[in-house]
Amino acid sequence: MLIKRGGDIRSGEITDQALYLNRRAFMVGAAALAFAPIMAAAGVPPPAGQPLAATRNKSFDLPDAMTKFQDATTYNNFYEFGVNKEDPSQLSGSFKPRPWKVQVDGLVQKPKTFDLDDVLKMAPLEERVYRMRCVEGWSMVIPWIGFPLSDLIKRVEPTGSAKYVEFSTLVDPAQFPGQKKGIFNFGGLDWPYTEGLRLDEALHPLTLMTVGMYGQVLPNQNGAPMRVVVPWKYGFKSAKSIVRIRFTADEPKTAWNKAAPQEYGFYSNVNPKVDHPRWSQATERRIGEFRRRETLMWNGYDQVASLYTGMDLKKQY
Numbered sequence: 001m002l003i004k005r006g007g008d009i010r011s012g013e014i015t016d017q018a019l020y021l022n023r024r025a026f027m028v029g030a031a032a033l034a035f036a037p038i039m040a041a042a043g044v045p046p047p048a049g050q051p052l053a054a055t056r057n058k059s060f061d062l063p064d065a066m067t068k069f070q071d072a073t074t075y076n077n078f079y080e081f082g083v084n085k086e087d088p089s090q091l092s093g094s095f096k097p098r099p100w101k102v103q104v105d106g107l108v109q110k111p112k113t114f115d116l117d118d119v120l121k122m123a124p125l126e127e128r129v130y131r132m133r134c135v136e137g138w139s140m141v142i143p144w145i146g147f148p149l150s151d152l153i154k155r156v157e158p159t160g161s162a163k164y165v166e167f168s169t170l171v172d173p174a175q176f177p178g179q180k181k182g183i184f185n186f187g188g189l190d191w192p193y194t195e196g197l198r199l200d201e202a203l204h205p206l207t208l209m210t211v212g213m214y215g216q217v218l219p220n221q222n223g224a225p226m227r228v229v230v231p232w233k234y235g236f237k238s239a240k241s242i243v244r245i246r247f248t249a250d251e252p253k254t255a256w257n258k259a260a261p262q263e264y265g266f267y268s269n270v271n272p273k274v275d276h277p278r279w280s281q282a283t284e285r286r287i288g289e290f291r292r293r294e295t296l297m298w299n300g301y302d303q304v305a306s307l308y309t310g311m312d313l314k315k316q317y
């Protein structure tokens with residue numbers, strides 16, 4: 001099915017991450033997709049964001065052109081709001097990212113529940129331009145605002161047995177239509193959406209606790225009020241609207257891995273040499289460009305390569 005839209009955004013990618021586990025649920029979802037053009041025509045503009053001051057960290061600047069704010073805030077994956085790319089921008093207008101708390105616990109000396117305001121004051125806010133690569137084969141270049149996740153981790157003092165970090169997104173079907181049983185919920189994911197990193201990945205200076213983008217407070221559709229951003233991994237590792245960060249000894253179960261383990265591994269490092277079972281990962285379509293680009297190993301962030309020495313990246317995908 002082809003849906004005609006503005007710009008160069010094609011609909012072929014709309015359901016690429018959506019699952020085929022539950023045939024009946026998929027058919028219901030496909031029916032919902034048929035109405036997508038009508039909904040898209042309404043063209044809800046992104047919310048007027050509050051400015052958020054941050055100092056640009058030029059060491060992360062890229063030669064790549066930045067993605068337009070309009071595209072980065074209307075072409076989203078956020079299954080809690082629905083499986084279509086326009087659902088998050090169209091259905092997140094009344095989402096309440098304040099007040100907000102994040103519980104940080106598990107294998108730490110100093111478990112603590114932080115208010116959003118505590119988090120915002122934890123470390124100086126930096127602006128960093130990162131490439132983002134979705135496993136579906138599209139990519140963006142986004143100026144995020146945040147601080148290294150390691151600054152938060154140090155405060156709670158992980159114990160010697162902590163080896164992994166698990167992130168969980170809010171569960172609230174009253175605010176997230178995708179969490180209601182029925183028509184919207186055909187993505188096949190279990191709630192809460194969970195993701196995880198190995199502790200050394202979470203401590204890597206590239207891993208950003210993110211509270212803003214494009215000089216503004218993070219828009220709801222991009223994961224307000226706080227999400228993690230891990231630029232060398234496929235986008236789904238960058239969990240949105242986080243309410244819990246838990247330190248564990250064992251590899252945490254992750255939402256996409258539980259739904260389709262053969263398609264989405266725990267590591268999910270951007271790797272042009274390891275194809276997704278349903279499509280190639282060798283190239284990508286940068287939103288706003290016409291010609292496909294070659295996908296770069298680690299999404300171009302070679303500084304993480306040493307985290308994976310000795311691993312078989314075909315097995316640990």
Ligand SMILES: Nc1nc2c(c(=O)[nH]1)N[C@H]1C(S)=C(S)[C@@H](COP(=O)(O)O)O[C@H]1N2
Nearest residue numbers: 076077078079134169193235236238239240
């Ligand atoms: N809670 C939650 N986080 C999520 C998702 C989601 O569905 N729910 N989708 C992921 C996927 S697949 C991608 S590609 C990125 C998209 O982030 P963006 O919309 O800010 O570009 O968010 C990730 N984080």
Ligand SMILES: [Mo]
Nearest residue numbers: 134135235236
């Ligand atoms: Mo994605």
